[in-house]
Amino acid sequence: MRRxxxxxxxxxxxxxxxxxxxxxxxxxxxxxxxxxxxRGNYNRIMLSPVLSGEKTYEEIVTHDGDWYANNRVxxxxxxxxxTIDRSRKVVVTDxxxxxxxxxxxxxxxQPFIIPIPGKDLDGVLSYRDLDDVNAMLMAAERPGxxxxxxxxxxxxxxxxxxxxxxxxxxxxxxxxPTLMERQLDPAAGYLLQKALExxxxxxxxxxxxxxxxxxxxxxxxxxxxxxxxxxxxxVMAVGIRPDKTLAxxxxxxxxxxxxxxxxxxxxDADILAVGECVEHRDMCYGLVAPLYDMAKxxxxxxxxxxxxxEGSVTSTKxxxxxxxxxSAGDFADRDGREEIVFRDATRGVYKRLVLxxxxxxxxxxxxxxxxxxxxxxxxxxxxxxxxxxxxxxxGPAYAGGSPLDPMAAVAALPDEAEICGCNGICKSRIVTAIxxxxxxxxxxxxxxxxxxxxxxxxxxxxxxxxxxxGDSYEQQAARPVCGCTDLTHEDVRRLIKARALKSxxxxxxxxxxxxxxxxxxxxxxxxxxxxxxxxxxxxxxPQSRFVNERxxxxxxxxxxxxxxxxMWGGITNxxxxxxxxDAAERYGVPTVKVTGGQRIDLLxxxxxxxxxxxxxxxxxxxxxxxxYAKGLRTVKTCVGTDHCRFGTQDSTGLGIAIEKRMWGAWTxxxxxxAVSGCPRNCAESTCKxxxxxxxxxxxxxxVAGAAGMDLKETEPLTKAATExxxxxxxxxxxxxxxxxxxxxxxxxxxVAKVGxxxxxxxxxxxxxxxxxxxxRFDFSQQVFQHDPWAERARAEPARQFRPLADLxxxxxx
Amino acid sequence: MTEWIDIGSLDDVPVRGSxxxxxxxxxxxxxxxxxxxxxxxxxxCPHKGGPLSDGIVHGRSVTCPLHNMVISLExxxxxxxxxxxxxTFKVRVEGGRLLVxxxxxxxVEAA
Ligand code: SRM
Ligand SMILES: Cc1cc2nc3c(=O)[nH]c(=O)nc-3n(C[C@H](O)[C@H](O)[C@H](O)COP(=O)(O)OP(=O)(O)OC[C@H]3O[C@@H](n4cnc5c(N)ncnc54)[C@H](O)[C@@H]3O)c2cc1C
Ligand code: SF4
Ligand code: FES
Numbered sequence: 035m036r037r038x039x040x041x042x043x044x045x046x047x048x049x050x051x052x053x054x055x056x057x058x059x060x061x062x063x064x065x066x067x068x069x070x071x072x073r074g075n076y077n078r079i080m081l082s083p084v085l086s087g088e089k090t091y092e093e094i095v096t097h098d099g100d101w102y103a104n105n106r107v108x109x110x111x112x113x114x115x116x117t118i119d120r121s122r123k124v125v126v127t128d129x130x131x132x133x134x135x136x137x138x139x140x141x142x143x144q145p146f147i148i149p150i151p152g153k154d155l156d157g158v159l160s161y162r163d164l165d166d167v168n169a170m171l172m173a174a175e176r177p178g179x180x181x182x183x184x185x186x187x188x189x190x191x192x193x194x195x196x197x198x199x200x201x202x203x204x205x206x207x208x209x210x211p212t213l214m215e216r217q218l219d220p221a222a223g224y225l226l227q228k229a230l231e232x233x234x235x236x237x238x239x240x241x242x243x244x245x246x247x248x249x250x251x252x253x254x255x256x257x258x259x260x261x262x263x264x265x266x267x268x269v270m271a272v273g274i275r276p277d278k279t280l281a282x283x284x285x286x287x288x289x290x291x292x293x294x295x296x297x298x299x300x301x302d303a304d305i306l307a308v309g310e311c312v313e314h315r316d317m318c319y320g321l322v323a324p325l326y327d328m329a330k331x332x333x334x335x336x337x338x339x340x341x342x343x344e345g346s347v348t349s350t351k352x353x354x355x356x357x358x359x360x361s362a363g364d365f366a367d368r369d370g371r372e373e374i375v376f377r378d379a380t381r382g383v384y385k386r387l388v389l390x391x392x393x394x395x396x397x398x399x400x401x402x403x404x405x406x407x408x409x410x411x412x413x414x415x416x417x418x419x420x421x422x423x424x425x426x427x428x429g430p431a432y433a434g435g436s437p438l439d440p441m442a443a444v445a446a447l448p449d450e451a452e453i454c455g456c457n458g459i460c461k462s463r464i465v466t467a468i469x470x471x472x473x474x475x476x477x478x479x480x481x482x483x484x485x486x487x488x489x490x491x492x493x494x495x496x497x498x499x500x501x502x503x504g505d506s507y508e509q510q511a512a513r514p515v516c517g518c519t520d521l522t523h524e525d526v527r528r529l530i531k532a533r534a535l536k537s538x539x540x541x542x543x544x545x546x547x548x549x550x551x552x553x554x555x556x557x558x559x560x561x562x563x564x565x566x567x568x569x570x571x572x573x574x575x576p577q578s579r580f581v582n583e584r585x586x587x588x589x590x591x592x593x594x595x596x597x598x599x600x601m602w603g604g605i606t607n608x609x610x611x612x613x614x615x616d617a618a619e620r621y622g623v624p625t626v627k628v629t630g631g632q633r634i635d636l637l638x639x640x641x642x643x644x645x646x647x648x649x650x651x652x653x654x655x656x657x658x659x660x661x662y663a664k665g666l667r668t669v670k671t672c673v674g675t676d677h678c679r680f681g682t683q684d685s686t687g688l689g690i691a692i693e694k695r696m697w698g699a700w701t702x703x704x705x706x707x708a709v710s711g712c713p714r715n716c717a718e719s720t721c722k723x724x725x726x727x728x729x730x731x732x733x734x735x736x737v738a739g740a741a742g743m744d745l746k747e748t749e750p751l752t753k754a755a756t757e758x759x760x761x762x763x764x765x766x767x768x769x770x771x772x773x774x775x776x777x778x779x780x781x782x783x784x785v786a787k788v789g790x791x792x793x794x795x796x797x798x799x800x801x802x803x804x805x806x807x808x809x810r811f812d813f814s815q816q817v818f819q820h821d822p823w824a825e826r827a828r829a830e831p832a833r834q835f836r837p838l839a840d841l842x843x844x845x846x847x
Numbered sequence: 848m849t850e851w852i853d854i855g856s857l858d859d860v861p862v863r864g865s866x867x868x869x870x871x872x873x874x875x876x877x878x879x880x881x882x883x884x885x886x887x888x889x890x891x892c893p894h895k896g897g898p899l900s901d902g903i904v905h906g907r908s909v910t911c912p913l914h915n916m917v918i919s920l921e922x923x924x925x926x927x928x929x930x931x932x933x934x935t936f937k938v939r940v941e942g943g944r945l946l947v948x949x950x951x952x953x954x955v956e957a958a
Binding site for chain 1: 852854855859860861862863864866867868869870871874877880881882884895896897898901902903904905906907908910912913915917919921922924945947951952
């Protein structure tokens with residue numbers, strides 16, 4: 035008599051076991067196959083093409099009725115196994131008991147549903163089987179129907195692309211900052227997001243779903259920040275959990291999944307398990323390649339042969355037509371690891387290989403994945419690549435191609451990209467001039483005016499000369515931002531504007547960064563440029579800021595911090611002084627000092643006390659003095675007409691007005707100002723970034739002074755008749771500086787580069803330009819002018835300043 | 848065998864950032880990289896004692912906030928031309944929780 039094999043789950047893993055088993059010995063077992071789905075085995079991974087309409091269900095069936103009949107498999111589809119009785123060796127369903135000699139568990143996994151209000155509403159779907167696909171297709175039939183997909187991983191994005199192809203309006207919500215973050219690094223994630231947005235799929239990263247709204251069925255999804263997105267269906271694709279319920283209830287050993295040994299046998303010698311439901315050597319898998327390896331071993335074990343499964347290395351592809359990505363292995367940075375990065379901004383290609391001991395250990399590819407399988411083969415084989423390291427990134431077909439091109443980013447610019455912002459000259463205009471015989475920088479300047487004004491685009495114009503003329507043009511060596519790029523600060527700033535690059539991965543990809551995530555030199559600069567160019571759109575990245583700006587206090591040599599509240603124009607009062615005195619006592623501040631900037635510094639505050647001392651100072655109306663910021667520091671004033679017998683104007687009042695308008699604005703470097711009531715200049719206005727000297731007839735505005743590492747008198751910018759005009763001119767000057775200067779250039783260094791005449795033209799003479807600068811300044815202040823202390827004194831952000839845990843208490847127990 | 852102790856949730860540590868834990872041997876900085884890996888190092892730069900937890904995290908390194916020495920999170924060794932070493936400790940993530948070696952909680956009696 036043939037032995038009885040019962041299989042639970044008619045999915046991809048058990049399907050492969052049956053094929054292998056029957057192929058080797060058709061008569062080994064009498065097989066009964068239970069499946070909870072009312073159909074036989076189909077190629078589950080091809081559900082996405084079915085959803086998008088590129089395939090029909092019939093085309094993805096792997097085992098049809100004939101196959102089961104020919105191979106004498108008794109099919110019990112639509113029948114769920116409820117329990118396993120191991121002592122009597124039977125499985126139990128609603129229809130009764132079925133005995134087994136050997137049992138194979140292949141129950142796959144369950145989609146994870148986030149436990150939020152509304153998750154049980156009609157119209158909330160998962161993406162696992164044909165029924166889910168049919169439900170989605172039904173929803174898509176209504177014209178104008180909207181879908182929200184929660185989860186920007188493989189499944190979620192395939193669902194999104196499919197629903198879009200079916201004509202739905204689709205929004206993807208993803209918790210993490212970049213899509214598919216487990217398979218892709220931020221650079222590739224950025225390209226993927228761009229491609230999806232190019233197909234009109236809305237993508238929200240860092241989106242935390244708060245609740246699904248609706249009475250009987252789904253109406254909208256509400257995020258933590260209150261945003262509501264209307265939805266007719268919600269597809270939850272946030273992950274899967276191995277389905278171990280049956281095994282666990284039967285008393286088999288389980289962890290995250292059903293425990294199996296290398297022979298795919300569970301803790302019961304007569305029960306095997308394969309597929310997504312198992313946990314093997316601490317690993318659970320969610321892709322088919324490992325399941326097939328497991329299936330091969332399970333079949334041989336069932337045949338009484340010795341076989342061992344030793345775990346798998348997996349690779350990922352996304353099955354969305356027209357989007358090519360590939361990822362495999364471990365691509366995190368690590369000591370002793372090197373990376374080779376290739377970016378082609380024109381074609382939207384990004385390739386990154388991570389090497390360790392001359393072997394490939396990680397692969398991320400986007401845009402051109404043709405060599406993915408070849409790299410993956412090298413990775414799995416552990417091949418030594420030292421011989422071909424220099425050309426490795428070009429893949430197996432490399433035959434003397436060109437090396438990485440530092441000019442690729444400029445070559446990639448579209449014709450209409452604006453190169454010279456001052457004169458509004460675009461790339462094609464310059465290239466035409468060069469082709470027409472303007473083969474030197476001066477000739478281009480004469481012909482097009484590009485780079486003839488402030489000159490910050492000179493680097494780009496030179497690169498265009500080099501790209502267009504090839505070897506015949508010798509470029510001057512310019513200093514790149516850091517080792518991550520060949521571009522200068524000015525080039526990067528220009529490219530950010532010209533190509534509307536609005537995130538750090540976007541800049542790194544489109545400007546051909548040579549590293550995957552930058553370093554401590556370029557990241558703070560990029561964070562500033564993005565913040566300054568796209569206020570309201572770019573979200574500040576605290577982890578790309580230096581310590582002082584991240585903690586809103588100056589770090590001291592012993593790791594404590596200093597706290598400097600603002601004193602508008604150097605004016606204070608007894609109430610503020612009392613609050614400062616109280617705070618100094620309460621937090622045991624060792625040093626209280628009057629600064630060179632007309633205010634009081636509390637030095638030596640412990641990091642964890644910062645939020646509390648800020649809260650106390652806030653209560654007295656004191657806000658952050660930004661003594662740590664690349665932003666407005668102080669506006670020093672003298673007593674002016676209020677008290678002084680020589681005062682010509684209200685210097686104190688003007689200083690306060692300037693400080694109130696300016697505070698909180700981020701700038702390339704710190705900015706200090708002063709207003710003196712008369713030419714005796716008691717506020718030292720003549721050595722500031724911006725200094726005003728009041729005279730009888732109005733206000734003399736000087737800029738670009740210095741009194742730090744360099745000493746330099748201000749240069750006269752202009753004279754204004756009224757306070758209001760003075761304020762406008764100062765705002766316009768600061769905005770011009772913010773938009774154009776290189777990160778860490780004080781105004782005097784920047785003005786030396788662009789020339790005071792160029793500045794004066796935009797800030798003083800051209801009134802339209804002045805008004806536009808002021809409008810942009812004011813807009814950005816709406817976003818940035820808020821007290822960072824008040825925000826961080828609140829419970830949640832304040833926690834970041836305290837230790838995560840105190841284990842010294844543990845020891846005392 | 849290492850005995851582990853739960854110190855909090857992984858999400859309490861910002862990505863490309865760090866949090867401090869007070870331990871029996873002083874402050875220990877727990878770092879989280881862009882790739883969501885975690886490392887634990889003594890929170891004292893070998894140069895002049897800067898708090899590494901306040902530095903900028905890039906790749907598997909941190910740049911000290913005081914004078915920009917770059918320290919490997921993995922080995923604790925100063926990178927490039929600099930010399931110096933920071934003590935590293937075992938830390939791991941399980942089910943979203945951060946676990947460190949329990950010995951960090953034990954006071955070592957001076958011999
Ligand atoms: C507190 C204060 C000294 C004081 O006790 O008076 C001070 C303290 C520091 N200054 Fe200053 N500067 C202070 C007024 C000045 C002045 C005078 C002034 O503002 O009128 C100058 C010359 C004017 C100028 O800004 O150029 C000044 C020129 C500098 C420089 C050189 C800047 C330059 O471009 O050359 C630096 C270095 C830097 O910023 O890169 C600097 C940097 C620093 C830092 C932030 C160093 C650092 O990065 O840790 C110091 C923080 C000490 C601490 O532990 O808190 N400090 N510093 C003053 C705070 C003023 C305020 O109320 O905000
Ligand atoms: C839309 C989609 C796209 C995918 N794309 C890819 C891809 O591109 N590449 C890739 O490698 N992988 C992909 N996957 C994953 C892949 O499909 C799975 O890894 C694979 O199907 C798992 O096989 P399995 O046999 O373990 O589980 P399943 O195929 O899920 O089969 C398990 C079966 O067991 C049944 N069952 C569960 N409990 C019981 C019970 N008590 N009684 C009876 N029957 C039961 C279930 O109904 C199910 O039919 C994708 C998955 C989905 C959903
Ligand atoms: S001059 Fe400024 S930077 Fe130098 S020690 Fe004094 S406070 Fe510090
Ligand atoms: S203390 Fe760390 S670099 Fe000086």
